[in-house]
Amino acid sequence: MKDPGKKVGEVAVGRRRFLKTAVTLTGLAIAQSAVPTLRAEAQETPKAPEDPTKVPGALPTPYGRRSAFERAERLPRGQISLTPHQDLHGIITPSALHFERHHNGVPLIDPASHKLLVHGLVERPMVFTTEDLKRFPSVSRIAFIECSGNSFSEWAGPPGQTVQQTHGLMSTSEWTGVALATVLRECGVKPEATWMLAEGSDSAAMTRSIPLAPMLNEAILAYAQNGEPLRPEQGYPLRLLLPGWEGNTNIKWLRRLELGVAPWMTREETSHYTDLMPDGTARQFTFVMEAKSVITSPSGGQRIKPGFVEVRGLAWSGRGRVTRVEVSADGGRTWRTAQLQEPALPKCHTRFTFAWRWTGEEAILQSRCTDETGYVQPTRRALIGVRGANSVYHFNAVQSWKIATDGSVSNVHV
Amino acid sequence: MKDPGKKVGEVAVGRRRFLKTAVTLTGLAIAQSAVPTLRAEAQETPKAPEDPTKVPGALPTPYGRRSAFERAERLPRGQISLTPHQDLHGIITPSALHFERHHNGVPLIDPASHKLLVHGLVERPMVFTTEDLKRFPSVSRIAFIECSGNSFSEWAGPPGQTVQQTHGLMSTSEWTGVALATVLRECGVKPEATWMLAEGSDSAAMTRSIPLAPMLNEAILAYAQNGEPLRPEQGYPLRLLLPGWEGNTNIKWLRRLELGVAPWMTREETSHYTDLMPDGTARQFTFVMEAKSVITSPSGGQRIKPGFVEVRGLAWSGRGRVTRVEVSADGGRTWRTAQLQEPALPKCHTRFTFAWRWTGEEAILQSRCTDETGYVQPTRRALIGVRGANSVYHFNAVQSWKIATDGSVSNVHV
Numbered sequence: 161m162k163d164p165g166k167k168v169g170e171v172a173v174g175r176r177r178f179l180k181t182a183v184t185l186t187g188l189a190i191a192q193s194a195v196p197t198l199r200a201e202a203q204e205t206p207k208a209p210e211d212p213t214k215v216p217g218a219l220p221t222p223y224g225r226r227s228a229f230e231r232a233e234r235l236p237r238g239q240i241s242l243t244p245h246q247d248l249h250g251i252i253t254p255s256a257l258h259f260e261r262h263h264n265g266v267p268l269i270d271p272a273s274h275k276l277l278v279h280g281l282v283e284r285p286m287v288f289t290t291e292d293l294k295r296f297p298s299v300s301r302i303a304f305i306e307c308s309g310n311s312f313s314e315w316a317g318p319p320g321q322t323v324q325q326t327h328g329l330m331s332t333s334e335w336t337g338v339a340l341a342t343v344l345r346e347c348g349v350k351p352e353a354t355w356m357l358a359e360g361s362d363s364a365a366m367t368r369s370i371p372l373a374p375m376l377n378e379a380i381l382a383y384a385q386n387g388e389p390l391r392p393e394q395g396y397p398l399r400l401l402l403p404g405w406e407g408n409t410n411i412k413w414l415r416r417l418e419l420g421v422a423p424w425m426t427r428e429e430t431s432h433y434t435d436l437m438p439d440g441t442a443r444q445f446t447f448v449m450e451a452k453s454v455i456t457s458p459s460g461g462q463r464i465k466p467g468f469v470e471v472r473g474l475a476w477s478g479r480g481r482v483t484r485v486e487v488s489a490d491g492g493r494t495w496r497t498a499q500l501q502e503p504a505l506p507k508c509h510t511r512f513t514f515a516w517r518w519t520g521e522e523a524i525l526q527s528r529c530t531d532e533t534g535y536v537q538p539t540r541r542a543l544i545g546v547r548g549a550n551s552v553y554h555f556n557a558v559q560s561w562k563i564a565t566d567g568s569v570s571n572v573h574v
Numbered sequence: 575m576k577d578p579g580k581k582v583g584e585v586a587v588g589r590r591r592f593l594k595t596a597v598t599l600t601g602l603a604i605a606q607s608a609v610p611t612l613r614a615e616a617q618e619t620p621k622a623p624e625d626p627t628k629v630p631g632a633l634p635t636p637y638g639r640r641s642a643f644e645r646a647e648r649l650p651r652g653q654i655s656l657t658p659h660q661d662l663h664g665i666i667t668p669s670a671l672h673f674e675r676h677h678n679g680v681p682l683i684d685p686a687s688h689k690l691l692v693h694g695l696v697e698r699p700m701v702f703t704t705e706d707l708k709r710f711p712s713v714s715r716i717a718f719i720e721c722s723g724n725s726f727s728e729w730a731g732p733p734g735q736t737v738q739q740t741h742g743l744m745s746t747s748e749w750t751g752v753a754l755a756t757v758l759r760e761c762g763v764k765p766e767a768t769w770m771l772a773e774g775s776d777s778a779a780m781t782r783s784i785p786l787a788p789m790l791n792e793a794i795l796a797y798a799q800n801g802e803p804l805r806p807e808q809g810y811p812l813r814l815l816l817p818g819w820e821g822n823t824n825i826k827w828l829r830r831l832e833l834g835v836a837p838w839m840t841r842e843e844t845s846h847y848t849d850l851m852p853d854g855t856a857r858q859f860t861f862v863m864e865a866k867s868v869i870t871s872p873s874g875g876q877r878i879k880p881g882f883v884e885v886r887g888l889a890w891s892g893r894g895r896v897t898r899v900e901v902s903a904d905g906g907r908t909w910r911t912a913q914l915q916e917p918a919l920p921k922c923h924t925r926f927t928f929a930w931r932w933t934g935e936e937a938i939l940q941s942r943c944t945d946e947t948g949y950v951q952p953t954r955r956a957l958i959g960v961r962g963a964n965s966v967y968h969f970n971a972v973q974s975w976k977i978a979t980d981g982s983v984s985n986v987h988v
Binding site for chain 2: 206208209210212213214215216217218219220221222223224225226227229230232233234235236237239240241247248249250251252253254255256257258260262264265266267268269270271272273295296297298299300301302334335336361362363365383384386387388389391392393396397413468470472501502503505511513515
């Protein structure tokens with residue numbers, strides 16, 4: 161066949177049949193997002209040749225770029241930016257779209273002059289360059305990082321319109337570095353040391369206290385992300401990775417680890433990153449991000465048509481593996497088990513899918529995650545029943561997307 | 575601590591101890607690569623502030639970039655470019671550094687006008703847009719793609735100097751798309767269909783014949799790579815993914831699938847992509863990439879120092895999972911088992927590490943992969959003993975890096 165353009169016309173009847181067949185796919189048509197997204201960089205859309213087989217293509221390049229036709233973007237808001245999960249596939253977040261949370265901007269760091277000091281309750285205080293750290297035994301791990309403020313607007317509103325707005329403060333990468341335990345062994349951590357202070361080189365000098373016992377076998381001093389060096393906004397050239405723990409404890413631009421016997425009660429762990437309970441007390445040191453899930457498609461701002469719709473989403477738990485995800489189309493009255501995509505790794509986003517047929521009637525789509533500890537993601541009502549609605553952090557309740565009879569999808573609190 | 579600069583000085587003794595201690599890491603110091611790499615884009619290195627904590631950082635951005643201090647690049651050579659495995663970590667290849675192989679350049683394709691025709695021995699010939707295909711049930715998979723010409727210079731030379739030159743025609747991504755089986759079911763593939771022609775929209779109209787039976791349950795029509803749409807040089811907006819099969823069969827810029835009863839004997843599968851045997855006959859249809867491994871560090875062009883050296887590399891098999899990797903430091907006389915990094919997925923790069931102590935004497939470093947079928951990666955001598963040295967493709971023998979007494983690492987054929 162020399163001219164596929166002609167063939168396309170010849171088999172147009174097949175195309176119509178595809179669109180009409182009752183067997184599978186007549187249903188879903190996700191419209192352009194109804195919610196405008198910020199476009200920071202105006203970009204010309206190129207004019208592609210009508211028949212690309214008639215024009216020699218471009219030569220290889222040293223460092224590739226995405227197609228100029230693609231425009232998915234993080235949504236910057238002050239010192240954060242949100243990952244566009246409605247546009248993404250699989251579990252790996254492209255590094256260029258990994259969410260951001262800084263406390264005073266992304267520092268410009270020359271890796272040749274960056275150093276990590278390890279001191280306090282150690283036999284041998286030491287300073288390491290990033291090159292020093294790369295010589296130690298290395299470890300890689302695919303893991304999510306979720307800001308403890310992810311879904312904060314779901315506590316009391318105003319509710320986010322899109323899944324980027326409600327769940328954009330989480331992303332997944334393959335991280336590589338040296339195990340914290342290896343570096344502490346090198347420095348000779350003293351037996352009485354039970355806490356560690358981690359400090360960043362940013363102009364907020366972001367600082368958190370980390371209890372050693374639960375993280376000593378999991379923490380990584382990471383220098384790489386998705387194969388290449390960390391991106392600047394992810395802590396280049398060095399960050400702490402505490403798989404499953406709230407994002408801000410994964411100190412970026414890491415310059416100092418101090419070993420001690422008690423938490424330091426730093427600014428960020430006293431004035432921020434505590435959870436105000438209904439009785440006026442504050443929960444402190446809520447490190448673990450509990451089991452959670454969200455449907456990324458269909459999601460807020462999209463529009464579907466009656467018929468087959470594949471429900472797609474992400475599930476994760478800071479306590480280990482996701483063992484089950486269920487989907488409800490009736491606001492939580494009945495649930496059916498979704499399919500988990502391989503790999504389903506501990507403390508990592510797990511992609512789920514669920515084959516659904518939308519009848520055209522109003523529906524409330526929800527997903528619910530169970531992790532390997534048996535913990536089941538709570539409803540919003542149950543979560544607020546225990547925690548009240550004063551909190552900013554650690555919202556992990558079931559998310560509800562309402563499908564209106566016109567197929568439009570919106571965020572609702574049920 | 576307010577001034578880590580001062581502390582650094584105060585604990586300099588610790589730094590010296592680190593550099594001298596016999597316990598762990600005195601050995602390895604990989605010097606700058608002795609082999610010059612091509613720099614296609616001259617880039618200014620920025621001047622970073624001496625103390626980044628004193629300068630407010632940069633605000634979030636819609637689509638991030640790597641640090642301007644990082645310069646790892648693909649090595650472009652005509653219609654190929656090579657992944658810099660000596661610079662990479664883990665198993666995910668950054669999309670910007672995924673190897674390239676085009677047959678007449680990267681076409682510029684407007685996704686809105688791109689179509690896939692499925693015809694031939696099907697009940698219902700159909701044309702699909704990429705948007706149509708995204709509505710089908712989706713599947714994601716982390717898998718390597720290896721050009722059958724990867725390591726071609728190892729057959730008869732001149733041998734590549736670096737691992738980028740010898741093994742740069744392979745990369746790993748998370749791919750997402752629709753199962754080929756789903757689309758063929760929609761079109762009603764006829765029972766007599768046993769082969770499928772796949773054709774690209776590039777100006778080579780790259781075309782290969784694919785036997786249906788072995789790939790029907792694995793092939794994916796992929797529209798996404800590492801979470802976002804395929805990169806242009808990886809087939810944007812649509813490619814065929816045949817996990818474990820030689821790269822060129824994973825047709826990029828996919829525009830046509832024709833079902834038939836025999837191979838089409840296209841240009842690329844007759845004049846190219848066959849293997850010339852010693853008796854003058856050519857092996858045809860050698861789809862599977864057999865088990866293989868390579869040490870990425872230390873590797874050609876690097877330099878090490880006596881003491882601890884972590885040997886790092888990649889192993890993979892087109893037939894399934896890697897079950898074992900062994901490392902030899904004496905040119906294959908003795909072997910020891912390396913550690914496999916999780917996840918170790920089928921038809922996917924698996925990262926291995928091996929703790930080694932270099933005594934300062936000449937050494938030949940090798941790795942050897944065994945896959946789940948029990949196949950063991952052959953020596954170069956054994957491979958050439960069977961296949962001769964006329965071949966260009968499907969070199970999967972053990973790779974040898976010679977460590978000279980000065981610590982320099984070079985490629986040798988032993």
